[in-house]
Amino acid sequence: MTNEITSDLYLSNRDTQVKQTGNSSLGKDDFLKLLIAQLQNQDPMNPMEDKDFIAQMAQFSSLEQMTNMSTSLNTFVTQSQASPILKGSELIGKTAAWLDEEGNKKQGVISTASVKNNEISFTINDENHTVLSLNDILEVSS
Numbered sequence: 232m233t234n235e236i237t238s239d240l241y242l243s244n245r246d247t248q249v250k251q252t253g254n255s256s257l258g259k260d261d262f263l264k265l266l267i268a269q270l271q272n273q274d275p276m277n278p279m280e281d282k283d284f285i286a287q288m289a290q291f292s293s294l295e296q297m298t299n300m301s302t303s304l305n306t307f308v309t310q311s312q313a314s315p316i317l318k319g320s321e322l323i324g325k326t327a328a329w330l331d332e333e334g335n336k337k338q339g340v341i342s343t344a345s346v347k348n349n350e351i352s353f354t355i356n357d358e359n360h361t362v363l364s365l366n367d368i369l370e371v372s373s
Contacts, residue, residue, distance in 0.1 A: 259295045266291065319344035319351040319365070327355065328369045336369070337361075 266287055273279050311317055328338045339355035346352075353368070355361040 259298055262291050262294055315351045316346045322371055326372045329363055329367045
């Protein structure tokens with residue numbers, strides 16, 4: 232008689248579905264709760280060593296700093312994507328083409344970008360200091 236060895240040989244609950252609840256990652260509050268529970272429930276005859284406690288506190292501090300940095304970066308990215316002046320500043324120093332009042336195509340180098348009432352405008356470095364809106368610009372080249 233031969234028995235085949237399979238990966239589920241001794242797993243009596245292999246067909247049992249695992250129910251997941253909540254978030255699968257631990258945050259800084261969860262980490263602190265675990266540390267406090269560990270301190271409260273430690274064996275008084277064999278307490279946690281100082282170096283273990285310091286290592287866990289260092290991990291907690293690192294986790295908190297990474298969480299704060301992630302939040303700050305997300306805020307920065309959100310604000311920078313929404314800022315029209317940042318988008319417009321990319322065009323400073325580039326040559327823009329537009330049509331004047333008579334319909335003639337003009338070109339000039341963008342010298343400044345400004346925002347008023349959430350609308351961006353560009354000043355061209357020419358004798359008239361022409362001011363253009365984003366819609367006035369036909370094309371931009373380096």
